[in-house]
Amino acid sequence: MLKDSAVASRLRKLQPSCIRNIFSVAQRIPGVINLGIGEPDFAPPANVINAAKQALSEGKTHYPPSAGIPRLCEAISVKAKHDYNLEYDPNCEVLITVGATEAVFLALMATLNPEDEVLLLDPGFVCYEPDVFLAGGKPVSVPVHKRDGFGLDVEAVMSHVTERSRVIIINSPNNPTGAVFSHDDLLKLSKLAVERDLIVISDEVYEKIVYDDAKHFCLATFPGMRERTVVVNSFSKTYAMTGFRVGYATGPPELIAPMVKVHQFSVACVDGAAQYAAIAALEGSQECVSTMVTAFAKRRKLMHSRINEIEGLSCALPKGAFYVFADMHRFKKDSTAFSDYLINEGRVAVVPGCAFGKAGEGHIRLSYATAYEKIEEAMDRIEKAVKKL
Numbered sequence: 001m002l003k004d005s006a007v008a009s010r011l012r013k014l015q016p017s018c019i020r021n022i023f024s025v026a027q028r029i030p031g032v033i034n035l036g037i038g039e040p041d042f043a044p045p046a047n048v049i050n051a052a053k054q055a056l057s058e059g060k061t062h063y064p065p066s067a068g069i070p071r072l073c074e075a076i077s078v079k080a081k082h083d084y085n086l087e088y089d090p091n092c093e094v095l096i097t098v099g100a101t102e103a104v105f106l107a108l109m110a111t112l113n114p115e116d117e118v119l120l121l122d123p124g125f126v127c128y129e130p131d132v133f134l135a136g137g138k139p140v141s142v143p144v145h146k147r148d149g150f151g152l153d154v155e156a157v158m159s160h161v162t163e164r165s166r167v168i169i170i171n172s173p174n175n176p177t178g179a180v181f182s183h184d185d186l187l188k189l190s191k192l193a194v195e196r197d198l199i200v201i202s203d204e205v206y207e208k209i210v211y212d213d214a215k216h217f218c219l220a221t222f223p224g225m226r227e228r229t230v231v232v233n234s235f236s237k238t239y240a241m242t243g244f245r246v247g248y249a250t251g252p253p254e255l256i257a258p259m260v261k262v263h264q265f266s267v268a269c270v271d272g273a274a275q276y277a278a279i280a281a282l283e284g285s286q287e288c289v290s291t292m293v294t295a296f297a298k299r300r301k302l303m304h305s306r307i308n309e310i311e312g313l314s315c316a317l318p319k320g321a322f323y324v325f326a327d328m329h330r331f332k333k334d335s336t337a338f339s340d341y342l343i344n345e346g347r348v349a350v351v352p353g354c355a356f357g358k359a360g361e362g363h364i365r366l367s368y369a370t371a372y373e374k375i376e377e378a379m380d381r382i383e384k385a386v387k388k389l
Contacts, residue, residue, distance in 0.1 A: 014130050022339070026349040033378040035366040036349040038175060038323065040240040042295075044277070045288040048239060051280035055273040064272040066264045068096025068248070072275050075282040076248055084218040086226065092253040095260055096270045096278075100205045100234035100247035101127050102263070107201045107230040107249065108135035108167065110258035116166035119157060123150070123325070123353060123360035125175050125203065137166070143359040146327065149316060150177035154188040161192070167199045173206035173216060176356045176365040177325045178318025180214040190222035199255070200225065205234040205247075206321040208289050211297050214319040220250070227252045230259075237321075238289055239281040244274040296322050299368040299375055306379035307366075310386055322369040325353065329362040331389060339364055346385030348378045 022036040043049075055061075067073065073090035080086040088094055097103040108118065108131050118132045122141040132139040142160050144150050157168065170189070172181035193200050202219040210216050220229040234247035249259060263269075304317045307326050315326040328338050335352035342364075343349050353363030368375055 010133060010136075013133050022343070022349050022351060025343060029343065029347065032343060032347045032349055033370070033374050033381070034349045035368075035370065035375075035378055036351045038237075038321075038367050038369060039242045040237065040292060040322075040369045041371055042240040042288075042292055044239055044241050044244070045281065045284065047280045047284040048241065048277045052244075052273045052277040055276035060272050060276065062272070064269050064275060066269050067260050068094065068270065069272065069275045069279070072096060072279050072282075075279055076250065079282055080231075080250060084221050086218065086220055086250075088250045089253070093250055093256055095249045095256050095263065096275060097247045097249060097263065098267055098270055099236060099245045100203060100232045102267065103230070103232040103234075103247050103249040103259075104128065104169070104201055104203060105131045105134070106259040106262050107199075107232070107251075107255070108132060108137060109262045110255060111167055111199050112137040113166075115164065117162060117164040119160055119165060119168040119198075120357070121152070121157075121170065121174075122357035123176055123363070124169070124357055125171055126355050128169050129357070138164070140165070141357060141359070143357075144177075144179075145359070146316070150174065150179040150325065152179075152181040152185040152189060154185055154192060157189065158192055161196050161198075165196065165198060167201060168193065169201045169203065170219065171203040171205075173210060173214075173320025175206065175321055176323050176351070176353070176360065176363075178316075178321050178323050180210055180216060180319040183215075183217050186217050186219055187222055190219065190225045193228060194224040198228070200229045201232060202229055203232045205232065205237050207233065208238045209293055209296060209322060210320040211293075211300065212319070216320065227254075230255050235278050235281055240288075240292065241274075241277065241281065244271070244277055246270060246274050246278045295372075296368065299370075299372055300324070302372065303366060303368045303375055303379065306376075306383075310379075310383045312386060312389070313382075322367055324366045324368065325360075325363050326366060327363055331386075333389075335361055335364055341389075342382060342385055345388065346381040348381050348385075 073094040230251040235241040339352040351365040353360030
């Protein structure tokens with residue numbers, strides 16, 4: 001048997017994905033309603049499925065170009081121009097990746113030197129901190145608070161900037177909190193990034209999933225930011241294409257080129273048929289997106305109202321994405337123990353807030369990317385389980 005020292009030391013800091021563990025546990029317990037996975041319950045649009053089938057039937061099964069099929073890169077460039085009036089050269093400023101998660105990892109691998117500091121909003125997406133460790137950087141937690149709606153606190157960010165600060169990762173609309181960062185706060189952040197020469201990785205995978213009067217702003221549109229921002233996006237959430245694993249990054253060639261190097265030597269390229277499906281998603285009708293968002297909005301209101309009716313739980317109404325970040329401080333359990341209790345006693349899977357950072361403790365994340373009727377049943381189960389406490 002190999003000794004523990006045979007395992008790379010950089011991995012000893014990392015724990016397996018909490019969300020994936022919950023997914024595995026939920027599959028083993030009969031009758032569990034899984035509110036832990038951030039995956040739309042919708043099927044991908046028919047034109048997307050047909051495009052993948054057609055690509056396979058036409059023999060498009062060989063290696064595509066590492067940076068992506070040119071037509072897909074061009075379609076993404078057109079989208080950026082249409083949505084944000086941003087111009088990206090599809091030949092050198094667009095990279096197709098294995099989901100948005102690879103795009104974030106590549107951006108960190110391409111920009112970090114040993115011990116460079118990366119500012120991470122806390123609570124934040126579970127992959128960011130491990131990715132920083134794997135890239136040789138040092139994660140620096142910047143707590144954001146419930147009292148501020150978990151918004152972007154630029155003053156807090158500023159207070160954590162040092163001479164070693166190299167990168168900041170932001171995510172709006174936000175996972176896990178559902179916050180959507182305001183124009184004014186993003187403008188302040190852009191000024192700070194320019195002043196302190198920071199690179200920003202802007203994870204915008206939920207860009208189309210906003211509610212009421214909330215509006216998403218692409219960070220690269222702010223003054224001085226296009227040349228220092230890697231915008232990360234994906235087809236997973238917008239088009240319910242999670243299993244296709246197609247994401248992308250746009251940015252200046254000085255950042256995209258080194259990302260392509262890492263991409264070439266790690267995964268080589270993204271599945272070709274999946275890329276043709278992504279082309280169909282962008283070039284086809286966008287009605288599927290509005291249909292999903294309308295359904296999410298209805299489920300959001302249901303989950304929000306029901307959680308706030310359960311004694312000991314409370315949450316704000318999310319402005320974007322499809323998560324509720326519920327406060328459970330009143331219970332004499334940490335978030336992991338509380339989540340374990342809900343899955344064993346209530347047969348409902350949720351994610352403990354501590355999975356998203358120290359500031360997430362005392363909360364649980366629930367996804368409403370599942371059927372309305374299942375959410376109703378899940379809320380009944382949670383209420384019944386909580387009453388026993």
